[in-house]
Amino acid sequence: MKIIIAENYDQMSKKAADIFANQLKEKEDSTLGLATGSTPTGMYKHLIEMYKNGEISFKSAKTFNLDEYMGLPENHEQSYSFFMNENLFDHVDINKENINIPKSNVSETEINTEVERYNHLLDNSEIDIQVLGIGRNGHIGFNEPGDAFTKNATVAELTEDTIKANSRFFDNIEDVPQKAITMGIKQIMMAKKIILLANGKSKSEIIKATITGKITPFVPASVLQLHKDVTIILDKEAAELL
Ligand code: PGA
Numbered sequence: 001m002k003i004i005i006a007e008n009y010d011q012m013s014k015k016a017a018d019i020f021a022n023q024l025k026e027k028e029d030s031t032l033g034l035a036t037g038s039t040p041t042g043m044y045k046h047l048i049e050m051y052k053n054g055e056i057s058f059k060s061a062k063t064f065n066l067d068e069y070m071g072l073p074e075n076h077e078q079s080y081s082f083f084m085n086e087n088l089f090d091h092v093d094i095n096k097e098n099i100n101i102p103k104s105n106v107s108e109t110e111i112n113t114e115v116e117r118y119n120h121l122l123d124n125s126e127i128d129i130q131v132l133g134i135g136r137n138g139h140i141g142f143n144e145p146g147d148a149f150t151k152n153a154t155v156a157e158l159t160e161d162t163i164k165a166n167s168r169f170f171d172n173i174e175d176v177p178q179k180a181i182t183m184g185i186k187q188i189m190m191a192k193k194i195i196l197l198a199n200g201k202s203k204s205e206i207i208k209a210t211i212t213g214k215i216t217p218f219v220p221a222s223v224l225q226l227h228k229d230v231t232i233i234l235d236k237e238a239a240e241l242l
Contacts, residue, residue, distance in 0.1 A: 001211060001224065002231045005239045009199045012235045013042025016131065016197055019231065020047060021056045023129045023193070029060040033130030033188075034088070035141075036065065036080040039197050040131055041087055048091045058094040064127060066141035067182040068102040070111060070155070078169055079104045102153070102181035111155055115181055118153045122187050130191035134198050137161045138206050138219040142182035145218045151186040155179055185223055194227055199235040207234060208241040 006012040142156035
């Protein structure tokens with residue numbers, strides 16, 4: 001694992017954007033694994049800037065998002081598809097046909113078909129670079145702590161801690177979806193390169209457990225210790241217990 005400790009959130013975001021930009025410069029038709037949440041928004045801002053300056057293009061890139069809530073209309077402002085349009089896709093030259101995100105507006109009866117559809121797409125692709133945030137409980141994507149590492153895309157029941165953490169984006173905690181579709185841990189581990197970003201004091205304990213703790217499905221991100229090309233980029237606060 002390579003660990004980079006940046007001065008602050010903006011520096012962290014810039015370093016991450018530089019790694020993504022280099023990937024796109026080296027291979028225009030890269031497959032990018034993308035994440036939502038507050039952590040990567042700064043990285044996306046820098047990437048948009050680089051695109052506007054003519055440094056990079058997304059024209060030939062293909063993307064896969066890590067996860068999506070279940071049971072929200074696609075244009076709901078908390079759906080991850082909405083988030084990605086707002087924070088990246090609407091501002092760059094990506095071909096919308098090359099964007100892959102699980103559908104959020106599926107019913108209980110349709111969800112397994114949607115999971116299979118996403119698995120099929122992932123099975124036929126190879127992610128060149130995957131960006132990850134991390135939950136305070138160590139989740140990556142919506143792979144919550146549990147008895148075993150997940151393999152392929154699956155339906156995740158969100159834990160109370162995750163629902164509480166994500167309720168800041170909703171009017172009421174009751175409005176936070178309780179289920180999501182998430183890429184599995186095995187699929188994340190198959191990405192050729194991974195960067196994990198974390199900022200702020202609230203992530204310091206889980207960052208310590210992820211990097212220096214035992215590899216266990218109770219800290220899903222700890223599995224990254226086994227990946228051969230992971231860069232963890234932190235601000236000073238998230239790194240304070242290392
Ligand atoms: P955050 O979420 O970036 O909003 O902190 C990260 C996550 O839960 O994976």
